[in-house]
Amino acid sequence: MTSEKALNNKGFTLIELIIVIAILGVLAAVLIPNYIGYIEKAKIGVDNANLVVLNEDTAIYKDIKGITTADVFDSITTDAARMQKLVSEGCLAAMVTTQQKNATFVWDIPSQKWVTSVLASGGTIAVTGVTLAESSIIVAKSGSGDKINNRKLTVNVLPQDATNKAVIWTTSDANYATVSPDGIVSFVNQISWNTNDYILITVTTVDGSKTASCKVHTQW
Numbered sequence: 001m002t003s004e005k006a007l008n009n010k011g012f013t014l015i016e017l018i019i020v021i022a023i024l025g026v027l028a029a030v031l032i033p034n035y036i037g038y039i040e041k042a043k044i045g046v047d048n049a050n051l052v053v054l055n056e057d058t059a060i061y062k063d064i065k066g067i068t069t070a071d072v073f074d075s076i077t078t079d080a081a082r083m084q085k086l087v088s089e090g091c092l093a094a095m096v097t098t099q100q101k102n103a104t105f106v107w108d109i110p111s112q113k114w115v116t117s118v119l120a121s122g123g124t125i126a127v128t129g130v131t132l133a134e135s136s137i138i139v140a141k142s143g144s145g146d147k148i149n150n151r152k153l154t155v156n157v158l159p160q161d162a163t164n165k166a167v168i169w170t171t172s173d174a175n176y177a178t179v180s181p182d183g184i185v186s187f188v189n190q191i192s193w194n195t196n197d198y199i200l201i202t203v204t205t206v207d208g209s210k211t212a213s214c215k216v217h218t219q220w
Contacts, residue, residue: 124163
C-alpha cells in the first residue's frame, strides 16, 4: 500500500498534465513574439551601427584620396565593388552585410550616403527615409526685390531605388504659406523675419510615413 501511494505521488495526473501544457502554451504565445521582436530590434540596431561605420569610413576614404567629384565612387557601378574599394584602400576592415532579412546596404548617389534598403513583402524596395535639400527658405509677394515667390522644394526619398517614392506635402499654417502637391511653396500673407517666426512645410512618404521639414519665412 505504501509503495502504491508513493508511486501515485510521482508524476502528474492526466488533468494536471493538460493544465501544465495549457500554461506552457499561454507562456509561449506571450513570450515567443516578444523574443522575436527583441531579436529584430537587435538586428536593426546592428545594421544602424554598421551604417554609421560605412559612412564614416567613406568620408575618410574621400579625404585621403582628395576626391572632388560629385560622386565619391564615380567610376564604380555596384555596391559590392564600392564596399570592396573601401576594404582594399584600408578604410574598412572587411565587407559588411546586413543582419535584417531581405535587407542590404546600398550607396545612395543623390545623398552621397550609405543607406539600408529593405525588400518588403511582394518584392518591393521599402522607403527608409526622406530629406529636403532646403532647411529654410523665404517666400515673398511677387516683385519684392530678390525675394522669390513660388519656391519649389527638392525632396530626396531614400533609398534611391525605393519602389514607392510618392510623398504628401503639408503646411503648418495655410494662412501664410501654402504648398502644392509637387512641393511648390507660395506666399499668402506676411510674417516677420526672425528665427522664431516661420511656417513649417513637411513632406511625408506614402510608404513608411518618413518625414522631413523646411522652415518658411514670408515677407513683402
